[in-house]
Amino acid sequence: MKNLAIVGATGLVGSTFLKVIEERKIPFNKLYLYASKRSAGKKIEFLGKEYEVIELKEENIKDDIDFALFSAGGSISTEFAPKFAKHGAIVIDNSSAWRMDNEVPLIVPEANPEAINDIKKGIIANPNCSTIQCMPVLKALDKAYGLERVIYSTYQSVSGAGMNGLKDLDRNLNGEESQNFPYQIAFNLIPHIDVFLDNGYTKEEMKMVNETRKILSLPELRISATCVRVPIRYSHSISVNVEFKNEFDLNELKEILRNTKNVIVEDDVNNKIYPMPINAEGTDEVYVGRIRRDESVKNGVNLWIVSDNIRKGAATNTVQILELFL
Numbered sequence: 001m002k003n004l005a006i007v008g009a010t011g012l013v014g015s016t017f018l019k020v021i022e023e024r025k026i027p028f029n030k031l032y033l034y035a036s037k038r039s040a041g042k043k044i045e046f047l048g049k050e051y052e053v054i055e056l057k058e059e060n061i062k063d064d065i066d067f068a069l070f071s072a073g074g075s076i077s078t079e080f081a082p083k084f085a086k087h088g089a090i091v092i093d094n095s096s097a098w099r100m101d102n103e104v105p106l107i108v109p110e111a112n113p114e115a116i117n118d119i120k121k122g123i124i125a126n127p128n129c130s131t132i133q134c135m136p137v138l139k140a141l142d143k144a145y146g147l148e149r150v151i152y153s154t155y156q157s158v159s160g161a162g163m164n165g166l167k168d169l170d171r172n173l174n175g176e177e178s179q180n181f182p183y184q185i186a187f188n189l190i191p192h193i194d195v196f197l198d199n200g201y202t203k204e205e206m207k208m209v210n211e212t213r214k215i216l217s218l219p220e221l222r223i224s225a226t227c228v229r230v231p232i233r234y235s236h237s238i239s240v241n242v243e244f245k246n247e248f249d250l251n252e253l254k255e256i257l258r259n260t261k262n263v264i265v266e267d268d269v270n271n272k273i274y275p276m277p278i279n280a281e282g283t284d285e286v287y288v289g290r291i292r293r294d295e296s297v298k299n300g301v302n303l304w305i306v307s308d309n310i311r312k313g314a315a316t317n318t319v320q321i322l323e324l325f326l
Helices: 012-023 074-086 113-118 129-145 163-173 203-215 250-258 311-325
Strands: 004-007 031-035 043-046 049-052 067-070 090-093 123-125 147-156 222-229 236-244 263-265 286-294 300-307
Touching: 004 012, 004 074, 012 043, 012 311, 031 049, 067 074, 067 311, 074 090, 074 123, 090 311, 113 311, 129 147, 129 203, 129 236, 129 250, 129 263, 129 286, 129 300, 129 311, 147 203, 203 222, 236 286, 250 263, 250 286, 300 311
Parallel strands: 004 031, 004 067, 067 090, 090 123, 147 222, 263 286
Antiparallel strands: 043 049, 147 236, 236 300, 286 300
């Protein structure tokens, strides 16, 4: 059995790593939990055993770690992922630090599991939460019909900004001002996630563009994205408009998605059945519905894709990458 480490163990995603490891019965021998100096010494109960949180610094990195799951932010990953790799661990990183590095595979197991064979730096990147949930669907449809163009419009929950995002929603509901978001998020929508770039898009939007191209191995795919923060605690919802190279039959398309691993089709509008974030919360699947032709183009379809951003969009996808090795 392998020895595991979790870096950022006391954070929202880090603590969810532990839940998913327990639920999926991931076998391990030793478990090391790392966090900042502020959390060092804290005790965490897991599977009937008490673990003490270790301060994240180089002298505390153990030589017997086989896999290190990171969710501690980009600057921490930039500094410490190579150090863990130098000590012999394979790092699976949840930040944006390594995603577009040509020597670091970017993996969604339902879309490109073969990429684990391309490890050169001892690091694997976990994609952006919004990107992850679209990949099983788009990979299946690209295989069937060929992707020509993709337009993303996201409705992203506050937990995508971590504990501070959840706290801001609670603050606003109590009549207090936001401390994390630039504006009130309760009863509001903010079309601004991450920083704005020179082209007028946000970094979050360009992450979706660039990561989709990398995961699907379609460097020339035409993609555009608009990312919006909404006052929902968990689960991201994404309106995806897809244009294909080839003609398609709508019933066949739905059947392809029904047969796609970890994708659940909820598409019965006559009975008001469609994916909603409240139903996706706490689950690991990707839900797709509102599947209908885009009548403004020859080979277009509209999709509504919903998934829990902390589970499939972060922790579960990371553990699924680990499972590719185990």
